[in-house]
Amino acid sequence: MPAPRLEDATTLDGELLAERTHLDTSRAALSRMRERAESLFATGDKVAGDAYTAEQLGRHMARRVKELADDPTTPLFFGRLDFGETDPDHAGRDYHVGRRHVTDELGEPLVLDWRAPVSRSFYRASARDPQGVAVRRRFGFSSGVLTSFEDEHLDRGEELGTASRILTAEIERPRVGPMRDIVATIQPEQDELVRADLADSICVQGAPGTGKTAVGLHRAAYLLYLHRERLRRSGVLIVGPNRAFLSYIAAVLPALGEVEVEQATVEDLVARVPVRAVDEPAAAALKHDIRMAEVLRRAVDAHIGTPSEPIMVSDGSFRWRIGLDPLHRVVAETRAEGLPYATGRDRVRARVVGLLQRQAEARRAESPSDAWLRRMSRIKPVTELLDTVWPALTPDGLVHLLRTDADALATAADGLLTVEEQELFRAGKVGRTPKATRWTAADAVLIDEVAGLLERAGGFGHVVVDEAQDLSPMQCRAIARRSEHGSITLLGDLAQGTSPWAATDWHESLTHLGKPDAAVVPLSVGFRVPAAVVAFANRLLPALAVDVPAARSLRHDGSLDVRTAEDLTAATVAEVRAALAYDGSVGVIAADDAVDRLRAALADAGVATATVDDVEAAARVTVVPATLVKGLEYDHVVVVEPAAIVAAEPRGLHRLYVVLTRAVSRLAVLHRDPLPAPLAA
Numbered sequence: 123m124p125a126p127r128l129e130d131a132t133t134l135d136g137e138l139l140a141e142r143t144h145l146d147t148s149r150a151a152l153s154r155m156r157e158r159a160e161s162l163f164a165t166g167d168k169v170a171g172d173a174y175t176a177e178q179l180g181r182h183m184a185r186r187v188k189e190l191a192d193d194p195t196t197p198l199f200f201g202r203l204d205f206g207e208t209d210p211d212h213a214g215r216d217y218h219v220g221r222r223h224v225t226d227e228l229g230e231p232l233v234l235d236w237r238a239p240v241s242r243s244f245y246r247a248s249a250r251d252p253q254g255v256a257v258r259r260r261f262g263f264s265s266g267v268l269t270s271f272e273d274e275h276l277d278r279g280e281e282l283g284t285a286s287r288i289l290t291a292e293i294e295r296p297r298v299g300p301m302r303d304i305v306a307t308i309q310p311e312q313d314e315l316v317r318a319d320l321a322d323s324i325c326v327q328g329a330p331g332t333g334k335t336a337v338g339l340h341r342a343a344y345l346l347y348l349h350r351e352r353l354r355r356s357g358v359l360i361v362g363p364n365r366a367f368l369s370y371i372a373a374v375l376p377a378l379g380e381v382e383v384e385q386a387t388v389e390d391l392v393a394r395v396p397v398r399a400v401d402e403p404a405a406a407a408l409k410h411d412i413r414m415a416e417v418l419r420r421a422v423d424a425h426i427g428t429p430s431e432p433i434m435v436s437d438g439s440f441r442w443r444i445g446l447d448p449l450h451r452v453v454a455e456t457r458a459e460g461l462p463y464a465t466g467r468d469r470v471r472a473r474v475v476g477l478l479q480r481q482a483e484a485r486r487a488e489s490p491s492d493a494w495l496r497r498m499s500r501i502k503p504v505t506e507l508l509d510t511v512w513p514a515l516t517p518d519g520l521v522h523l524l525r526t527d528a529d530a531l532a533t534a535a536d537g538l539l540t541v542e543e544q545e546l547f548r549a550g551k552v553g554r555t556p557k558a559t560r561w562t563a564a565d566a567v568l569i570d571e572v573a574g575l576l577e578r579a580g581g582f583g584h585v586v587v588d589e590a591q592d593l594s595p596m597q598c599r600a601i602a603r604r605s606e607h608g609s610i611t612l613l614g615d616l617a618q619g620t621s622p623w624a625a626t627d628w629h630e631s632l633t634h635l636g637k638p639d640a641a642v643v644p645l646s647v648g649f650r651v652p653a654a655v656v657a658f659a660n661r662l663l664p665a666l667a668v669d670v671p672a673a674r675s676l677r678h679d680g681s682l683d684v685r686t687a688e689d690l691t692a693a694t695v696a697e698v699r700a701a702l703a704y705d706g707s708v709g710v711i712a713a714d715d716a717v718d719r720l721r722a723a724l725a726d727a728g729v730a731t732a733t734v735d736d737v738e739a740a741a742r743v744t745v746v747p748a749t750l751v752k753g754l755e756y757d758h759v760v761v762v763e764p765a766a767i768v769a770a771e772p773r774g775l776h777r778l779y780v781v782l783t784r785a786v787s788r789l790a791v792l793h794r795d796p797l798p799a800p801l802a803a
């Protein structure tokens with residue numbers, strides 16, 4: 123493919139000047155839009171009729187003001203599309219593409235939102251399929267100042283692809299602080315996922331650093347733009363592995379103008395009871411097993427009984443009787459409807475009252491009053507019937523019952539759990555009541571499952587699940603309950619699975635998530651890890667027993683340094699000192715129990731360190747326990763004693779693979795013990 127032609131220098135200067143002027147004009151227009159929104163916000167309460175409308179309007183305006191905030195360090199636009207004369211819709215027009223729409227006083231667009239339909243060509247047009255675009259221009263910025271641009275004359279067959287200087291500079295830019303958006307440089311294979319239909323659930327399998335997290339967040343922003351009202355009502359949820367990760371990604375969506383997205387860990391989602399105990403590994407594995415879903419379903423179902431005698435009800439004036447047959451019918455019909463249990467209980471009550479109502483109507487030839495109906499629905503014989511055939515249940519009460527009543531568990535688990543497994547399930551201390559019980563994290567998932575059997579909760583319009591390979595089947599179901607009527611974006615890498623129940627097959631996870639037909643799409647280009655580091659980490663892949671497509675790294679810079687050291691602590695301090703000579707962040711990653719020692723040694727040496735959940739910290743060095751580093755990245759990574767990281771947990775080699783793939787530019791591996799076998803090869 124021909125390389126882009128260089129324009130002569132004077133034209134270039136003139137063009138650059140014109141683009142800077144356009145940037146100034148757009149900035150001024152954005153600030154006018156914001157002022158207008160602010161003044162509407164200030165007067166909103168006077169305009170709105172009632173308190174409710176005022177509050178709604180206030181919230182809307184506050185959101186609008188936030189959305190229109192201008193950050194001087196992020197460029198308002200990053201690209202431009204010049205359409206050819208023959209394009210049927212945009213002949214001869216040019217558009218600047220940026221983070222949000224900016225219009226002038228007449229409402230003419232100065233900058234188009236990157237999510238607008240026209241902007242799509244910025245990401246997807248190619249020399250082979252120019253989509254009407256004659257020239258695609260990318261802008262280079264330095265500290266918010268427009269300093270350069272790069273043109274591709276698609277109409278002349280020019281295309282840079284990943285050789286773009288501006289893309290390369292963006293990828294190689296030192297990382298500091300929280301994660302950044304990638305709107306300026308989304309790649310075609312990523313864009314296809316970002317712009318997938320709201321109705322489509324997708325699963326992205328990608329090697330470390332292929333942009334899975336970035337794609338998920340940008341998809342959320344894209345869907346919110348396209349289906350704003352609908353998704354504002356139903357909500358968008360991002361699920362991540364831990365607090366540190368969530369705070370690392372928290373700034374991306376607000377930078378894209380999206381301030382109303384919920385972020386949570388799975389533990390947050392199921393936090394109906396406080397978690398105050400830890401399961402033995404075997405018990406935890408059993409509780410996360412998919413068979414538990416059926417055990418719990420049966421245990422709830424077992425509470426539905428059979429009426430054994432007619433009921434007699436007196437309302438003061440008359441006595442009514444409902445025979446056994448109609449009562450049987452009410453219970454059987456309700457059961458057949460397969461409603462959530464608590465809804466079923468309400469339905470039985472309503473039907474029994476309905477039977478009384480019909481008798482009353484027949485006798486008095488008029489409908490009984492609402493007050494009469496209410497009284498009948500709470501009258502003792504009706505409530506007693508309900509308590510026998512459809513007793514009220516609570517989620518923690520039911521799990522407590524299974525932990526304390528061997529017979530109840532045996533009935534529910536018959537043919538599903540062995541006797542040993544039932545004993546394992548009931549092992550451990552249980553309080554006298556649910557409230558007095560010290561629940562474990564796995565218990566909380568089971569309690570949430572029961573809550574889902576009792577009552578159907580409202581779900582989100584879209585859920586993005588990151589690091590999804592670590593979810594257990596029961597955790598997948600907890601997410602499924604929150605996305606039953608919505609779609610999901612599942613992001614992960616089977617090679618990075620470190621939980622005891624880590625997925626080995628995406629179709630299985632998707633089935634537990636209630637989206638068995640979702641497509642599994644690979645991402646294949648790595649934007650983080652330098653090729654030499656990828657090659658080193660990939661030595662582990664054969665030992666990880668997963669079938670994942672290999673990725674190609676875009677980064678050929680970077681360095682890898684693996685060496686032995688007698689005094690690991692001293693070597694770490696020296697390595698961190700050397701790393702600080704470069705720009706960017708430094709991450710020291712070690713087995714969890716070595717973290718305090720390393721942090722203290724660095725402090726003694728006068729090196730300030732941050733903790734992993736403090737993404738805004740001034741210190742450039744972070745000491746990170748290996749178990750918390752998933753999803754994060756640092757320019758310079760120092761891995762201390764790989765053998766200890768591997769030895770610390772059953773899936774230690776997978777953990778080490780995660781650890782070795784966090785480096786953006788330089789990786790130093792320091793060890794005293796021999797390297798784990800696959801690496802030493």
Ligand SMILES: Nc1ncnc2c1ncn2[C@@H]1O[C@H](COP(=O)(O)OP(=O)(O)OP(=O)(O)O)[C@@H](O)[C@H]1O
Pocket residue numbers: 292293302303304307308309312328329330331332333334335336337615618649650752753754755783
């Ligand atoms: N198109 C792109 N342009 C510029 N940078 C990109 C692009 N795609 C991804 N990146 C950058 O590459 C890095 C890795 O991206 P991200 O964290 O989304 O990858 P990931 O696949 O989720 O990785 P992991 O599996 O390790 O969690 C980030 O710094 C991200 O900003």
